[in-house]
Amino acid sequence: MKKILMFIFISSFITGCRFLENIQEKQFKLNKSNSDFVGTWKFVKRLDKYGNKIDTIWHGQAIEIASGPLTTFYSNGTYFQVFTSKNSSTGKWMYDSNEKILTQFLYIDSTTNIGRMLIKEKLAVKH
Numbered sequence: 001m002k003k004i005l006m007f008i009f010i011s012s013f014i015t016g017c018r019f020l021e022n023i024q025e026k027q028f029k030l031n032k033s034n035s036d037f038v039g040t041w042k043f044v045k046r047l048d049k050y051g052n053k054i055d056t057i058w059h060g061q062a063i064e065i066a067s068g069p070l071t072t073f074y075s076n077g078t079y080f081q082v083f084t085s086k087n088s089s090t091g092k093w094m095y096d097s098n099e100k101i102l103t104q105f106l107y108i109d110s111t112t113n114i115g116r117m118l119i120k121e122k123l124a125v126k127h
Contacts, residue, residue, distance in 0.1 A: 045066075
C-alpha cells in the first residue's frame with residue numbers, strides 16, 4: 001500500500017512540475033503585447049474600483065500604507081522589486097494580453113518563518 005501511495009504522490013508531483021514548466025516557458029516569450037512592461041516602474045498611487053485613491057488598507061489586525069515598490073521587469077521574464085533598502089524580492093512575471101492581467105510569481109524560501117507561515121495558511125505553495 002505504501003508503494004502505491006508513494007507512486008501516486010511522485011506521479012502527482014511530476015505532473016505538477018510539468019504544469020509549472022509550461023507556465024514558466026510562457027513567461028520568457030517577449031512579444032509586442034508585453035514588451036512595454038520591460039523597464040523600471042515607480043509606484044504612484046493605488047486606486048479602488050471606482051477610481052478613488054486609497055491611502056491605507058485595513059487587514060483586520062493592522063493598517064497598511066498604500067504604497068508600492070520600485071519594480072524592474074526584465075525581458076527574460078524575471079522581475080526585481082525594492083520596497084526598502086533592506087527589503088526586496090524577485091520572481092518571474094507574465095502578461096496575459098487576452099485578460100489584460102500581469103501575474104508575478106514571487107519566490108520565497110520555504111525554510112524561513114515567513115515561508116512556512118505562508119504555506120501553512122495556504123497563501124503560497126511549495127515547489
